[in-house]
């Protein structure tokens with residue numbers, strides 16, 4: 035064997051080992067070690083080696099297996115036929131090739147139609163119905179053999195245990211995906227954090243973890259959802275195409291995936307582009323689209339490889355991830371004094387945006403990732419959030435360890451460890467003060483227009499603004515004294531400050547940036563206290579007595595209003611014409627207070643956003659999905675599964691008009 039070939043063999047074995055390890059963490063332990071993109075990259079590298087050097091290929095190669103080992107805890111279930119995976123389309127050329135192959139099999143038999151579907155990012159399952167009754171539910175496992183999770187699956191509320199209609203087949207197995215909506219995922223992780231349990235990394239892992247519980251009561255509380263997109267085996271019924279399959283699902287009351295009948299490659303491309311752009315509007319995660327030849331006769335003719343059917347393909351979305359070099363680390367200090375390690379990266383384009391920095395969150399995260407300077411790391415950018423490092427792609431031998439500083443990099447005060455955070459507790463620390471001011475003027479704070487972080491930096495450096503009260507004392511001359519400040523802009527800034535001279539109590543509480551107090555809690559507290567004077571005079575016990583206010587929140591609010599510097603700054607703000615108006619709006623007895631609303635279907639008179647605001651303005655909450663915790667569902671035109679779920683759960687359903695009447699804005 036030549037040296038080069040020996041290298042390739044070594045790399046091949048290394049890849050097999052890595053992928054096996056990642057599979058085990060992903061499938062069996064429900065805690066992935068690497069990103070999907072990274073996993074796909076390794077798998078592709080392995081496939082390339084196998085294609086080039088077939089002699090190296092091992093029988094037990096990860097490319098020959100669908101999923102991974104099965105946890106020994108659950109009984110095994112054989113899948114007949116096996117639950118296959120899907121081949122991938124990466125480029126337009128792949129798509130054209132896929133289309134050519136399907137067209138060849140279809141021959142001259144009528145037009146070739148595809149079903150365009152969403153690729154749900156959940157957990158594949160199979161459910162068996164005998165004579166209309168659900169008798170078994172299982173996970174995909176390795177494709178041939180899965181785990182029996184019948185008890186757990188039957189707690190999924192949208193899964194029918196008995197089929198609707200009549201004339202049911204003796205045997206019907208359907209395949210689909212179990213998933214968690216974003217709302218449920220957030221709720222679950224919030225609960226876990228409060229209970230000191232580690233949060234799930236993403237909805238898919240949360241769904242997998244929830245389905246593989248030993249106690250079905252736990253699964254039941256997780257409010258899983260399910261959708262079906264294929265048939266395994268059916269006796270005595272002739273399904274001709276994918277549309278026929280979905281019609282049957284409808285007839286039986288089984289939740290089918292939404293789909294679109296597509297005739298051309300261009301339409302498939304448009305379908306993919308549409309969902310890539312609009313994926314965030316869905317209440318659940320999708321990671322691409324699936325294209326399937328619709329006609330079952332064409333499917334039959336095309337058949338499958340050992341891994342995937344030839345008549346279907348997954349076209350995943352480009353990942354907002356990339357690999358780059360971690361050049362150095364610096365420590366940033368936030369308005370609460372928390373020191374955050376921030377990575378300086380070799381600039382890299384991720385989804386059209388140049389990324390130079392990424393957060394490492396905290397030092398436990400640095401430890402968890404095992405990251406060092408000089409390493410090549412995977413960076414993820416999702417939506418508007420700050421890019422973050424999700425894993426080490428390749429460690430650098432002898433790379434520089436990232437050591438937590440002992441003293442504040444800004445003021446030199448000894449840092450204090452609080453939970454997983456390292457904090458500078460010097461309230462006069464210059465950086466902390468500047469950060470507090472930046473928050474005060476920002477959208478989340480007082481929302482003073484034209485007043486950005488850069489202006490704070492300049493005013494602070496010029497000695498014109500040191501605390502929030504100074505902002506209310508700024509004069510036109512002060513502003514015009516700054517470089518690059520025109521008269522027009524100065525007037526706009528002053529006008530904007532003026533418009534924030536009187537704000538309701540809830541707005542004031544929120545803008546003070548009190549630890550543990552966000553917009554919702556600020557409103558809850560303001561509704562109870564009504565006036566600033568009452569709030570200031572409240573005891574710890576009074577605060578703790580407010581519904582939704584826990585001991586931690588009570589402590590930080592109490593601490594804030596009994597802190598000399600904070601109070602004297604508030605007094606100075608008031609001297610400069612600042613005032614807090616009493617909190618108006620509904621009392622706790624309002625029909626909305628503490629109630630959860632879900633809007634579904636097409637609303638005719640207001641947008642969904644407006645309606646949700648009407649709810650939150652009145653002390654209620656707006657959620658995206660229906661659960662046992664929902665109080666009202668407002669159903670517009672062509673409301674679907676959420677309305678059905680509300681009816682099943684016996685939740686009050688309002689029409690749009692009834693809702694508007696309830697708000698008194700009719």
Ligand code: IVH
Nearest residue numbers: 118119120151152153154158263264324343
């Ligand atoms: S059809 C034989 N349709 O993607 C064809 N799969 O990467 C089997 N998936 O194992 C799958 N949404 O868990 C199909 N609309 C959809 C899907 C879908 C998500 C999952 C499924 C499958 C995996 C393949």
